[in-house]
Amino acid sequence: MPERVDLLVTGGTVVTVDAADTVLDGDVAVRDGRIVAIGPDLSSTHAADRVLDASCAAVVPGFVNAHMHETIERGFFEDMPFMTWLEDFALPKDRAYEPRHMVAAGLLNQAEMILGGTTSFIDIFRFPHEAATVAERSGLRATFSPQVIDDPVGPGETYETNLAFVDAWHGRNDRIRTWFGPHSLYTTRASTYEAMREQAEVYGVGIHTHLAESRAETTLIAERTGGLTPTQYLDRLVGLGPDRVLAHCVELTDGDLARIAESGAGVAHCPTSNAKLGNGVARVTALLGTGATVGLGTDSTMTNNNLDMVEEMRMASLVQKQATADPTVLPSATVLRMATQGSADVLGLGTEIGSLEVGKTADLAVVDLRAPHARPLLTGPGGNVVEQVVWSCGAADVRHTVCDGVVLMEDRRLLTIDLDEVGDLVDREAVHLLSQAGVLDTRSRRNP
Numbered sequence: 001m002p003e004r005v006d007l008l009v010t011g012g013t014v015v016t017v018d019a020a021d022t023v024l025d026g027d028v029a030v031r032d033g034r035i036v037a038i039g040p041d042l043s044s045t046h047a048a049d050r051v052l053d054a055s056c057a058a059v060v061p062g063f064v065n066a067h068m069h070e071t072i073e074r075g076f077f078e079d080m081p082f083m084t085w086l087e088d089f090a091l092p093k094d095r096a097y098e099p100r101h102m103v104a105a106g107l108l109n110q111a112e113m114i115l116g117g118t119t120s121f122i123d124i125f126r127f128p129h130e131a132a133t134v135a136e137r138s139g140l141r142a143t144f145s146p147q148v149i150d151d152p153v154g155p156g157e158t159y160e161t162n163l164a165f166v167d168a169w170h171g172r173n174d175r176i177r178t179w180f181g182p183h184s185l186y187t188t189r190a191s192t193y194e195a196m197r198e199q200a201e202v203y204g205v206g207i208h209t210h211l212a213e214s215r216a217e218t219t220l221i222a223e224r225t226g227g228l229t230p231t232q233y234l235d236r237l238v239g240l241g242p243d244r245v246l247a248h249c250v251e252l253t254d255g256d257l258a259r260i261a262e263s264g265a266g267v268a269h270c271p272t273s274n275a276k277l278g279n280g281v282a283r284v285t286a287l288l289g290t291g292a293t294v295g296l297g298t299d300s301t302m303t304n305n306n307l308d309m310v311e312e313m314r315m316a317s318l319v320q321k322q323a324t325a326d327p328t329v330l331p332s333a334t335v336l337r338m339a340t341q342g343s344a345d346v347l348g349l350g351t352e353i354g355s356l357e358v359g360k361t362a363d364l365a366v367v368d369l370r371a372p373h374a375r376p377l378l379t380g381p382g383g384n385v386v387e388q389v390v391w392s393c394g395a396a397d398v399r400h401t402v403c404d405g406v407v408l409m410e411d412r413r414l415l416t417i418d419l420d421e422v423g424d425l426v427d428r429e430a431v432h433l434l435s436q437a438g439v440l441d442t443r444s445r446r447n448p
Contacts, residue, residue, distance in 0.1 A: 002044075002045060002046055002047035003029075003036075003037075003045060003046045003047070004031070004046075004047050004048075004049075005029045005030060005031040005036060005037075005046050005047070005048050005049070006030055006031050006032065006048065006049050006050065006405060007029070007030040007031075007048055007049070007050050007051075007052065007362070007402070007405060007407070008027055008028070008029050008030070008042060008043060008046060008048035008050070008051045008052070009027060009028040009029075009030075009051075009052045009054050009059055009364065009366065009400070009402070010027045010042070010043055010051055010052070010053060010054060010055075011027070011053060011054050011055035011057075012025075012026075012027075012028075012054025012055065012057045012058060012059040012366060013025050013057070013058050013059065013379050013383070013385045014026050014027075014028060014038055014058075014059045014356060015058050015059065015060045015061075015336070015356075015385060015386055015389070016038065016061075016355055016356040016357060017060070017061050017336060017337055017340050017341050017354065017355040017356065018355050018356070018357050021333055021337075023383070023385060023386065024038075024039070024040070025040060025379050025380065026038060026039050026040040026041070026042070027039065027040070027041065027042035027043065027054075028042075028059055028356060028362070028364065029042050029046045029048070030362040030402070030405045031405075032405065033361055033362055033404045033405035033406075034359060034360065034361055034362060034405065035356060035357065035358050035359065035360055035361075035362050036358060037358060038356060038357070038358060050407065052366065052400045052402075052407065052410065054366045054399070054400070056368070056369055056370045056377070057366045057367055057368050057369055057370075057399055058366070058367045058369060058385050058386075058388075058389050059356065059364060059365075059366050059367075060117070060336070060340065060356075060364065060365050060366075060367060060389065061340040061341065061344075061353065061354055061355050061356055061363060061364060061365075062117060062118065062119025062120060062340070062353065062363035062364050062365050062401065062402070062403060063116070063117050063118040063119065063120075063309035063310075063339050063340060063343075063365065064118070064119070064120045064121070064295065064339065064340060064343035064344045064346075064347065064349070064353065064354060065113065065118050065120070065121035065122070065296075065297055065298055065307065065309060065343065066122060066245065066247075066266070066268035066269075066295035066296060066297040066342075066343040066346045066347060067122065067124070067208075067245070067247040067248075067268035067270055067297025067298075067299060068109070068121055068122070068123055068124075068297055068298050068299060068300060068307065069123060069124055069125040069147070069299065069300035069302075070102070070105045070106050070108075070109040070110075070123050070125050070131055070300075071105055071109070071125065071300045071301055071302055072101065072104055072105045072108055072301075072426050072429060072430045072433065073093055073301075073302055073430060073433065073434060074301040074302060074305050075305060076089075076302075076434065076439070077089040077090065077093075077302060077439075081278070082214055082216070082277045082278060082279060083216060085277065089439055090155075090302065091149075091152060091155040092155070092437050092438065092439055093155075093433065093434065093437040093439055094126065094147075094149075094155035094156060095152075095154040095155040095437065096433055096434075096436040096437035096438075097126045097127065097155075097433065098127075098433075098436075099127045099129075099130045100429060100432075101127075101429050101432070101433045102125075102126055102127035102130040102131055103130045103133075103134065103425075103429075104422075104425045104426045104428075104429035104430070105125075105131070105426075105429075106130060106131040106133075106134030106135070106138075107134055107138075107417060107421070107422045107425065107426070108301075108422055108426045109123075109301070109307060110134055110135065110138040110140055110417065111138070111414060111417045111419060111422050112301075112306070112307045112395075113140060113307050114138065114139075114140065114401050114408045114409050114414060114416070114417070115395060115396075115398065115401075115409060115412075115414065116307060116308050116309060116310070116394075116395030116398055117309070117310075117365030117366075117367065117395065117398035117401050118140075118307065118309055118365075118401075119140060119141055119353070119363040119364070119365065119401060119402070119403040119408075120140065120141035120142070120143075120343075120344070120347070120349065120353060120363060120403070121140065121141075121142055121143070122142075122143040122144075122145060122179070122208055122245065122268075122297075122347055123142065123143070123144050123145070124145045124146075124147045124181045124183070124208050124209075124210075124247075125146070125147050125300075126146070126147060126156065126157060127157075128144040128146045128157070128162075128165045128169075128178075129165060129168070129169075131144055132144050132165075132169055132173075132176050135173075135175070135176050136173060136176065137416060137417070138408070138416050138417055139175075139403050139404070139406050139408045139416045140175070140403055140408070141175045141176075141349075141353070141363065141403055141404065142175065142176050142177070143176075143177040143178075143179055143206075143208075143347060144165070144169075144176070144177070144178060144179065144181075145162075145178075145179035145180060145181030145206075145207070145208035145245075146161060146162040146165055146180075146181045147181050147183050148161075148162050148180070148181055148182050148183060148188055148192060148196075149183045149187045149188060150187065150188050150189045150192055151187055151188075151189070152187075156183055156187070157181070159192050159195055159196065162180055162181060162196070163199055165178060166178040166179075166180065166199070166203055166205060167203075170203055170205065174404075175403075175404060177205065178203075178205055179200075179205050179206045179207060179208050179245075180196040180199065180200050180205065180206070180207045180208070181207075181208050181209065182196060182207065182209045183209065183210060184209060184210040184211070184213070184217065185209075185211070185217070185221055185230055185233055185234060185237075186217055186220050186221065188209075190237055193234075193237040193238050194237055194238070196238065197237070197238040197239065200238075200243070205243070206243035206244060206245060206347075206348060207238055207243065207244050207245070208244075208245040208247070209234070209244075209245070209246065209247065210246075210247045210248055211230050211231065211234055211246040211247065211248060211249055212229070212230040212231060212246075212248065212249050212250055212251040212252055212256070213247070213248035213249075213250055213251070213274075213279055214250065214251065214277075214279045214280075215251055215279075215280070217230060217251070218230060218251045221233055229251075229252075229253055229255070229256055230251070231246075231249075231252060231253075231256035231259055231260065232255075232256070232259070234246075235259060235263070239263075240259065240260060240263035240264075240265040241263050241264055241265060242263075242264040242265065242266070242293075242348060243348055244263070244265040244266065245265075245266045245268055245346055245347065246260065246265055246266065246267050246268065247268045247270065247297065247299075248268070248269075248270055248273075248274060248279070248282065249267045249269070249282055249287070250274055250279050250280045250281070250282045251280070252282075252283055252287075257283065257286055257287060257290050257292070258290060260287070260290075260292050261287070261290035261291050261292040264293060265292075265293070266293045266294075266295060266345065266346030266347065266348075267282075267287055267292055267293065267294045267295070267346065268295055268296070268297040268343070268346055269282055269284050269294055269295065269296055269297065269316060269338070270296075270297045270298065270299040270304075270312075271284075271296075271312065271315045271316045271319045272298065272299070272303075272304045272311070272312060272315045273298070273299035273300075273303040273304055274319075275315070275319060276303055276304070277303055281319055281320070281323045284316065284320055284330070285320055285324060285329050285330065288334075293342070293345050293346055294338060294342055294346070295338055295339070295342040295343030295344070295345065295346035295347070296309065296312050296313065296316060296335070296338045296339045296342070296343055297312075297343070298312050306395070307395075308394055308395040309339050309395075310339075310367075310389065310390070310393050310394050310395060310397075311394055311395070312339065313335040313336060313338070313339050313390050314335075314390060314391060316330060316335050316338065317329075317330040317331070317332070317334075317335045317390070332386050332387045332389075332390040332391065333386055335390060336386060336389065336390055340354050340355065341354035341355050342354075361404060361405070362402055362404065362405040363402065363403050363404065364401075364402050365398050365400070365401050365402070366398065366399045366400040366401075367389050367393055367397050367398055367399070368393075368397045368398070368399040369385070369388055369389075369393070369397075371397065373392050373393070374388045374392045374393055374397070398412075399411060399412065
C-alpha cells in the first residue's frame with residue numbers, strides 16, 4: 001500500500017544544501033507541512049493528493065531574504081549620494097507613509113518574493129500590523145521588526161508602537177514572528193536600544209538593525225562614543241548574540257569581525273544595495289573565514305531595485321571576486337548556501353528551514369532549467385545544475401513555490417495574491433504617497 005502524502009514534487013534535480021551538499025535526481029514528498037522523503041521515483045511508493053512537475057528543473061530550498069523593507073517607491077530616488085538619498089528623499093517619504101500604503105507595499109513585495117522563489121523574509125519598515133495581515137494571506141514565512149526611528153521624529157515607528165505590535169502578534173500565527181527593529185545607531189537613541197533589549201528578553205524575540213553600513217556612520221559613532229566602532233557600541237547597548245540580525249556590516253575592523261563571529265550574531269549581506277549606494281564592499285570572505293553566520297538580503301526595492309535572490313547570489317559572488325582579485329572566492333555552492341541555509345541561520349530558523357532534509361519544514365522552490373540561457377544542462381555526477389541556477393537563472397525562472405508545505409505558486413501562477421489587483425493598487429498608492437511626501441516636486445526639479 002503506497003504511503004499517503006499531501007504533496008509530491010517529482011522528476012527534478014534536488015539540491016538539498018545539506019551538510020554534504022547532496023544533489024540527486026529524484027522527488028520530494030511532503031506531509032503535514034514537513035518533508036517525509038527524498039529520493040528517486042517516490043511516486044512508486046507514495047500516493048500524493050497533489051503533484052508538482054519538476055522535470056528539467058532544480059528543486060532547491062526556498063530562498064530566505066535576510067534583510068528587506070517592504071516599500072512601493074521603486075525607480076524614483078536614483079543615482080544620488082547616500083546621505084542625500086536618506087535625508088532628502090527616503091526619510092520625508094517614510095514620514096508620509098500611512099497604513100493604506102503599507103497594504104499596497106506588502107502585497108507588491110510578497111507577490112514578488114513568491115514569484116522569485118523566496119519563502120521566508122525579515123522586514124524592517126512601517127505599519128507592521130498591515131504587513132503582517134498581508135503575510136497571513138500570502139502564505140509566506142515572515143519576521144516583522146518595525147523600523148524604529150527616534151531622530152528625526154516621524155519617518156519611522158516608535159518604541160511604543162513596536163512593543164505594541166510584538167505584544168499583539170507574538171504567537172498569533174506560526175509563520176509570523178515579531179521582533180524589535182531599531183533602525184540604526186545614528187537614528188535611534190541608546191535608551192531605546194536598551195529598552196528593546198529588555199523587552200526582547202521578556203518575549204524571547206530578536207533584534208534586527210542596520211550596522212556599519214557606511215563610512216559616514218562609522219565616523220559619527222566614533223565621535224559620539226569616544227572612538228567606538230558601531231559594532232562595539234551596539235554590543236555595549238544590546239549585547240551581540242544569535243538573536244541579533246545585523247544588516248550590511250560594510251565597515252568592520254578585524255576586531256569587529258572576531259566579535260561578531262564569537263557572538264553568533266547573524267550578518268545580512270546586501271551586495272546590490274551596498275554597491276548602488278556607493279557604500280563599499282563588505283568583507284564577506286573574511287566574515288565567513290572567521291566562522292560568522294552570514295546570509296543574503298536584497299534590501300528594499302528603492303536600493304536594489306528588485307527582490308530577486310538569485311540575482312543577489314550572483315552579485316555577492318561577483319563583487320567579492322572583483323574586490324579580492326580572486327575568481328575562486330564565493331563559488332556557486334557557497335552563495336546558494338548563503339541565500340538558503342545561511343540566511344535561515346541568521347534568522348534563527350536554521351533547524352526548521354534552509355535545506356531540503358527529511359524532518360524539516362517543506363519550504364522549497366522549483367527553478368526551471370528548460371530555457372536556452374540554462375543550457376547545456378548536465379545532471380548526475382559532474383553535473384552543472386547548481387552553477388546554472390546561480391549564474392544563468394533569475395526570479396523569472398522559478399516554476400513553483402512552496403512554503404510550509406502549501407503551494408503558493410504553480411506553473412508561474414500565483415495562488416494567494418491577485419496580481420491584477422496589486423498592479424492597480426500599487427500605482428495609485430505610490431502616487432498618493434509621493435505626492436503627500438512632496439518628493440515628486442523635488443524630483444521634477446532634479447529631472448525637468
